[in-house]
Amino acid sequence: MSIKTETMTLNMGPQHPSTHGVFRLLVEVDGETITKAEPIMGYLHRGSEKLAENFIYTQFIPYTDRLDYMNAMTNNYVYCAAVEKLLDWEIPERAEYLRVITMELNRIASHLVWWGTYLLDIGALSPFLYAFRDRDHILDLLNEISGARMTFNYHRIGGVKWDAPEGWVDKVKEKVKVLRENINEYDTLVTGNEIFQARTIGVGKLTKEQILNWGISGPLARASGLKIDIRKEEPYSIYDRFDFDIPTQEEGDVYARYKVRIAEMYESLKIIEQACEQIPEGDIIHKKGARIMMIKPPAGEAYTRAEASKGEIGVYAISNGKNKPYRVKLRRPSFVNVAILQDILIGQSIQDLVAIFGSLDIVLGEVDA
Amino acid sequence: MDLLYMTIYSVIILKLMLAGVTFSILFERKVIGYMQMRPGPNRHGPWGILQTVADVMKLLMKEDVIPRQADRAIFVLAPVIAFAPAFTVYAVISWSDTIYAADLNIGVLYFLGVSSMTMLGVLMGGWSSNNKYSLLGAIRGVAQMISYELPLVLSILGIVILVGSLNLRDIVYFQQDIGMWFIIPQFLAFVIYMISAIAELNRSPFDLPEAESELVSGYHTEYSGFRYAFFMLAEYTYAIAIAAFATTLFLGGWLGPAFLPGVVWFLLKMCIFMFIWFWLRATLPRARVSHLMQFSWKVLIPLALLNIVVTAIIKVWMGW
Numbered sequence: 189m190s191i192k193t194e195t196m197t198l199n200m201g202p203q204h205p206s207t208h209g210v211f212r213l214l215v216e217v218d219g220e221t222i223t224k225a226e227p228i229m230g231y232l233h234r235g236s237e238k239l240a241e242n243f244i245y246t247q248f249i250p251y252t253d254r255l256d257y258m259n260a261m262t263n264n265y266v267y268c269a270a271v272e273k274l275l276d277w278e279i280p281e282r283a284e285y286l287r288v289i290t291m292e293l294n295r296i297a298s299h300l301v302w303w304g305t306y307l308l309d310i311g312a313l314s315p316f317l318y319a320f321r322d323r324d325h326i327l328d329l330l331n332e333i334s335g336a337r338m339t340f341n342y343h344r345i346g347g348v349k350w351d352a353p354e355g356w357v358d359k360v361k362e363k364v365k366v367l368r369e370n371i372n373e374y375d376t377l378v379t380g381n382e383i384f385q386a387r388t389i390g391v392g393k394l395t396k397e398q399i400l401n402w403g404i405s406g407p408l409a410r411a412s413g414l415k416i417d418i419r420k421e422e423p424y425s426i427y428d429r430f431d432f433d434i435p436t437q438e439e440g441d442v443y444a445r446y447k448v449r450i451a452e453m454y455e456s457l458k459i460i461e462q463a464c465e466q467i468p469e470g471d472i473i474h475k476k477g478a479r480i481m482m483i484k485p486p487a488g489e490a491y492t493r494a495e496a497s498k499g500e501i502g503v504y505a506i507s508n509g510k511n512k513p514y515r516v517k518l519r520r521p522s523f524v525n526v527a528i529l530q531d532i533l534i535g536q537s538i539q540d541l542v543a544i545f546g547s548l549d550i551v552l553g554e555v556d557a
Numbered sequence: 558m559d560l561l562y563m564t565i566y567s568v569i570i571l572k573l574m575l576a577g578v579t580f581s582i583l584f585e586r587k588v589i590g591y592m593q594m595r596p597g598p599n600r601h602g603p604w605g606i607l608q609t610v611a612d613v614m615k616l617l618m619k620e621d622v623i624p625r626q627a628d629r630a631i632f633v634l635a636p637v638i639a640f641a642p643a644f645t646v647y648a649v650i651s652w653s654d655t656i657y658a659a660d661l662n663i664g665v666l667y668f669l670g671v672s673s674m675t676m677l678g679v680l681m682g683g684w685s686s687n688n689k690y691s692l693l694g695a696i697r698g699v700a701q702m703i704s705y706e707l708p709l710v711l712s713i714l715g716i717v718i719l720v721g722s723l724n725l726r727d728i729v730y731f732q733q734d735i736g737m738w739f740i741i742p743q744f745l746a747f748v749i750y751m752i753s754a755i756a757e758l759n760r761s762p763f764d765l766p767e768a769e770s771e772l773v774s775g776y777h778t779e780y781s782g783f784r785y786a787f788f789m790l791a792e793y794t795y796a797i798a799i800a801a802f803a804t805t806l807f808l809g810g811w812l813g814p815a816f817l818p819g820v821v822w823f824l825l826k827m828c829i830f831m832f833i834w835f836w837l838r839a840t841l842p843r844a845r846v847s848h849l850m851q852f853s854w855k856v857l858i859p860l861a862l863l864n865i866v867v868t869a870i871i872k873v874w875m876g877w
């Protein structure tokens with residue numbers, strides 16, 4: 189005789205501490221095994237895409253800051269690049285270098301936040317504080333150049349808003365050394381930890397097929413053995429001038445994602461170091477870029493993509509010749525990546541839910557736009 | 558006369574223990590604070606020594622919330638049930654050669670038996686709250702405590718075999734006689750005891766019943782105000798008791814060079830235990846439930862049994 193069992197529906201969120209934002213997840217559990225998972229989003233929806241249609245081109249830049257607020261520089265960049273593509277402008281060298289330095293610094297900051305909060309999710313308290321200390325070093329640098337700590341609004345159509353203050357590049361060089369040492373320390377603190385490995389190795393596996401079917405990009409894809417990085421594949425800005433690797437792992441589990449992100453931080457440091465060595469003097473914005481009311485791209489459409497810390501971020505912009513965009517479509521990596529929850533959680537134990545969910549590294553501002 | 562003496566002693570111990578809990582919470586926050594490169598509490602009084610007092614005052618002034626769906630009688634009783642055994646075990650702890658309450662000849666048995674009643678309070682609290690997360694937290698907690706009770710008890714048996722007595726004072730005198738603390742001949746047992754004690758206390762890395770990011774806050778999610786404080790009090794009282802027990806068993810109780818009185822040595826040794834727990838909390842991530850169970854049943858219990866066998870052989874061989 190078999191005993192009849194009932195599945196239990198568990199509601200996680202919208203105010204659950206491990207979601208780091210307002211996100212709701214309905215899970216059906218049969219005992220300890222998850223049989224169904226349904227992500228519910230939209231609590232932070234602000235209609236960014238629609239807003240863009242009512243602003244002149246430059247006015248929309250601050251709104252891109254608020255998509256993935258952990259990685260605002262890349263969002264700034266990818267939007268500006270789309271408009272620049274419509275305009276067909278040549279960007280000054282120095283501006284490109286400043287863009288790369290700020291984007292990579294921001295990527296490290298974003299990965300550090302992930303590292304800290306992820307370990308907080310699986311119960312280690314200290315890494316969170318260590319990570320935020322180093323993130324603050326980075327935010328101080330970015331604050332100095334852009335005037336803001338998180339929502340930078342720094343990139344402009346045709347260049348960047350401010351030139352680097354005197355001595356800023358040297359400061360970055362020094363900080364890179366400090367960061368490399370500290371990240372090394374974090375690596376030794378956590379990566380080899382038995383408990384950490386027991387919780388992450390073999391958990392939440394994603395196969396290559398799943399990655400391709402769900403359109404996953406970024407560290408998640410690279411952890412499953414796919415060597416996709418837009419910085420290498422379709423070098424935007426001036427990424428073709430730097431020597432860096434794309435770290436990949438074959439396993440596709442949570443631990444692989446962790447290792448990919450740690451390795452990526454080292455690669456970003458490498459890029460920053462090279463950029464700081466090569467950075468030339470010169471203009472920081474296209475000569476027409478400062479007159480923002482006059483930015484009127486010819487009618488047409490453009491799609492640009494860039495490698496954000498969460499994955500591929502894309503902007504599809506249509507111009508009808510006026511000074512406001514006709515349509516802006518944002519391809520947000522977190523939004524695409526979070527959908528995999530429906531698939532990845534099935535058959536996993538409820539105990540691993542937080543460990544898997546955290547490893548996706550989503551930012552709710554970007555999921556809901 | 559005896560009754561009067563016992564009453565006075567227990568009141569004094571209760572007061573001292575409350576102070577002990579107050580400062581061990583502060584100690585924990587300071588230790589973890591410094592390990593995380595922040596100053597820790599430092600607003601209330603010099604070095605923040607009144608921080609816990611302020612916290613408790615705040616909790617006292619909170620509204621006493623009992624969920625409408627909760628099982629009222631059990632809900633109210635649970636914190637008391639959790640606290641009482643944790644405090645009762647202090648009866649057999651011998652703080653120094655002269656300061657002790659009961660010279661009980663089954664001290665070890667008494668300690669283990671009474672202290673395992675704490676989990677009843679946990680289960681009652683989780684069940685009566687009528688909340689899925691609380692219930693899950695309580696089930697996890699009880700499963701964990703029962704699993705780790707076994708290696709904890711088994712690790713102590715080696716000492717009991719060597720001494721041939723369950724009296725805690727006899728155990729200390731025995732260590733004095735052989736001129737060696739049991740941490741040396743019973744090192745394996747000591748390690749097993751430390752790990753099991755951490756799990757028994759629901760402390761990091763085995764703090765699953767209170768897994769914040771998964772279960773909100775475990776079995777006491779629905780508790781607020783002073784009832785919540787009582788659960789916290791029970792937890793730290795039990796932690797101090799376990800540290801005192803370990804000091805007696807493995808670190809020679811009040812023994813130590815004569816320039817300090819025995820009771821000071823005893824407290825210092827307890828502080829070492831507490832410090833190690835705080836240190837671990839600042840360092841390690843949380844283990845998974847199933848791993849936790851496997852670790853207890855597949856690793857700790859066989860090792861503890863091995864330790865008993867080896868100890869017994871040595872005892873016969875050495876003729877102690």
